[in-house]
Amino acid sequence: MKCRPNMYKVKEIKLADQGLRQLEWAEMHMQTLMKIRERLSKEKPLAGIKISAVLHVTKETGVLVRTLHHAGAEVYLAGSNPLSTQDDVAAALASEGINVFAWKGENEKEYYENIETVAKVSPNIIMDDGGDLHALVHEKYYSTNIIGGTEETTTGVVRLKAMEEAGVLKYPVIAVNNAFTKYLFDNRFGTGQSAIDGILRATNIMIAGKIVVISGYGWVGRGIASRMRGMGARVIVTEVSPVRALEALMDGFEVMPIDKAAEIGDIFVTATGNINVIDMNNIIKMKDGAILANAGHFNVEIDVEGLKKESKQMRNIRPFTDEYLLPNGKRVYLLAEGRLVNLAAAEGHPSEVMDMSFANQALSVEYMIRNKDLKKAVYNVPEEIDNEVASLKLSVMGIKIDEMTKQQKEYSKQWKYGT
Template sequence: MKGYEVKDLSLAPHGRQRIDWADREMPVLRLVRERFADEKPLAGLRIAACAHVTTETANLVRTLQAGGAETVLIASNPLSTQDDVAAALVAEWGVSVYAIKGESTETYRNHVHIALDHRPQIIIDDGSDVVATLVKERRAQIGEVIGTTEETTTGIIRLKAMERTGVLTFPAIAVNNAQTKHLFDNRYGTGQSTLDGIIRATNILLAGRTVVIAGYGWCGKGVAMRARGMGANVIITEVNPIKAVEAVMDGFRVMPMIEAASCGDVFITVTGNRHVIDREHFARMKDGAVVCNSGHFDVEINLRALRELAESDPITVRPFVEEYRLRANGRRIIVLGEGRLINLAAAEGHPASVMDMSFANQALAVEYLVKHKGELSPGVHTLPAEVDTEIASLKLRSLGIEIDRLTPEQIEYLSSWEAGTA
């Protein structure tokens, strides 16, 4: 057993059961794992993975291990670790895991450095904290890195900023931008798991309530779709005119947050930006308004401003539910999951069947970086379309679904400009 830092190894048997349960819902990743076990495309590779330590992530790590990689896994968020899963990976598969649910920011940052102590050749990142730390504090190691893969919109924004400033000197695969990732994981996964986290934390009825969703990207679309399906009245706030028009055409009310603040019963941020809910918004909210975040970092809700507005420290009324009472008017603002990812803080994250495609993307992106070592230019790259299509085809096959194929005549027609009106 290698180095590790988990809550309790005695949780491993239960974690193993849950990992195996998730594996049943991940047939695409299982097929990749079987091939990796035969071909060993990652033999001898050192990988540092920063991810939410969940049952689905465990099956990704098993796949990397089957391919021959030596992987260190750390949590990408202090509240997203499933402690029994972390224990099972250590005890059952001998993986070095450094993750404890509720770990402090200091511990989290220490784990990032432990991951870099592994001298990784590949980094699997979720928010780009490992890459950012490498670039800022461990530059002597950069030459050892073949490349990185990134799971989130937030992380890709950071990577592109690094690319613009010239500090990203190795290739990065934007896994989040693969169609079999963001069209499904972000929309269906975030949509369901966000509401799951809210309901588990509060046990409130969404039907009839006004739910304000900040951001109408794929995550926001998914949350809005599910909230409406549960009977909520949905308001969208946006800064992008095109996305705002789309939300209107999808049948949602659209307005600035300053107006929505006085209307909403539940507020959900999914923007990837900071202080989307700010001081002036808290001042307008109803008594008992519920505020939560499903974006990657805990910066979307300005909790420092809320603490300054509150008459005292918050009261924990349920697990992952804190009540702030405003000094000015006595109204109560309810914050879920400390403003961190509510779908992982209070629930289990995305369903395994959705993460099946996302993590197949991750595994194949790692393989792609290894196969094309030295060929890819520094900067952010999209996973090749043929890999995306392969994952979708495997998913359909696992569901027992067949689709049409183009005939030779149709292929010829699509590649020609000469044919027109018959």
């Protein structure tokens, strides 16, 4: 482990050249963010701004961090999951002067120590993925230097809204997750593809003909269910929301309680953001050979601790695939230790979809710097930013769309015309 105090702590700095090639590849596929970087590099709106970020340290995150750096910011970066860091990318960013504290395979103590390292540098902007950094800053490291923050995920936004409602939120936060150009694409298309990628890399199984159980039919669950069906799976959805359950049913999926689905599923994927969605009462009913994967932010959706405690034996079969021998003699296979399967066992979302998510991040940070009088609340991404990201994305894809005529604009604002 190479370490230079107060600068970086990565697995191996010699991986930097490989990481730089990864960043080059990602930048080629993230032209929206590159267009934004071009402008920010000239204007330097983040000059003198210190940013502390806890994000998945992937090549796509690297493109965002480079963009913030080009805009003038001093960036401190830690990983938002112990298994999601791409070590070559972390090394590449460290070699370019970014303060990186992340490596793949951190234990729990190291994970929180790295977050603490970036929390205590007295930042102006907090960028988070999951809410751990926001929570730690509020508990131990808040300072009046903080202008505001952003949050990337559904899980983190839920935590921040709870803080706002409890009256303890100490600075404004923009919920990047709530942008249309984030959740409609990143959560649905990004996770829909990358979660299956992680499952396939960990197992190399055939999807066609399998019964796949998706717990949760939010945007992430919708994406995974849709793509699993596209690969020939028979998909069952479990839900606690009657509205989402009805939607899943009318989208053509079977809907039933997890206790019943547990008996017939071949592959189980959790996507709820809640705890013990699949517990030992469910697991003990599963088929011999059932596969368990999680696509939610934290490793709490599957009862991993219960599985470890009650199993007669555990052995690693393949990278990111652990076999648990249950008391009844059946075997179940847990992928990526119950952590985010798309980032732990694969590379996360494709660059093209993270292009929009991180364009929202960069523009939201700039918005915070230009609007320092925001109240202590959780805000949605401003509509003009959402539209700018969508327009830029269409432009770099070579797609043109219609514009309303003057007559149509006037008609859309009037109330007198009827049938």
